[in-house]
Amino acid sequence: MDTVQKEKNIALIKDVLRNYLLEKGFRNTPERYTILEEIYNMDHHFNVDDLYLLMMQKKYHVSKATIYNTIEIFLDAGLIRKHQFGEKTLTSSSYEKSYFDKQHDHLVIYKKDSDKEIEEIIEFCDPRIQGIKEAIEEAFGVRIDSHSLYxxxxxND
Structure with missing residues (x-):
């Protein structure tokens, strides 16, 4: 993506956040926009610790509690998506930006002979899954807004 488009996207998601904060009556703080911009500059999944370290490395002074609270706001606003990839603890959530991303699924590859230690996460999109979604919609008379498949x-050796 070129720089001009990236800047337009950042401006758009900041507007989405601004409108969300106004609608919910939350404070409009610069830290929230900085965290949002850092997330949207990433090209990978992240956890709170990753984001906190990144913010510290860039000399942004935000607490881990601020990051946790901000993550909850972003989730509710539809700006990020939460994943549980089967990490060893239930608190090991991963996140990814979601506002511009198309629906996709995940293949979680564990290291051999490990206790569920993740080696790699592959994102993929298979049109056959869309067909299954449409069949479910028709069979149950519903409209599916999103799905999650892991x-x-x-x-293999």
Whole structure:
């Protein structure tokens, strides 16, 4: 993506956040916009610790509590998506930006001979899944807004 488009996207998501904060009566703080921009400059999944370290490395003075609270706001605003990739603890949530991303699924590959230690996460989009979604919508008379699909495994030798 070119720089001009990236700047337009950042401006758009900041507007989405601004409108959300206004609608919910939350404070409009510069820290929230800085955190949002850092997330949207990432090209990978992240956890709160990753984001906190990044903010510290860039000399932004935000507490981990601020990041946790901000993450909850972004989730509710539809700006990020939360994942549980089967990490060893239930508090090991991963996140990714979601506002511009198309629906996709995940293949979680564990390291061999490990206790669910993740080696790699592959994002993929298979049109057959869209067909399954449409069949479910028709069978149950519903409209599916989103879905979450994870495959877990290890690499073959």
């Amino acid at each position: 495959f877990y495994g290890t690499k």
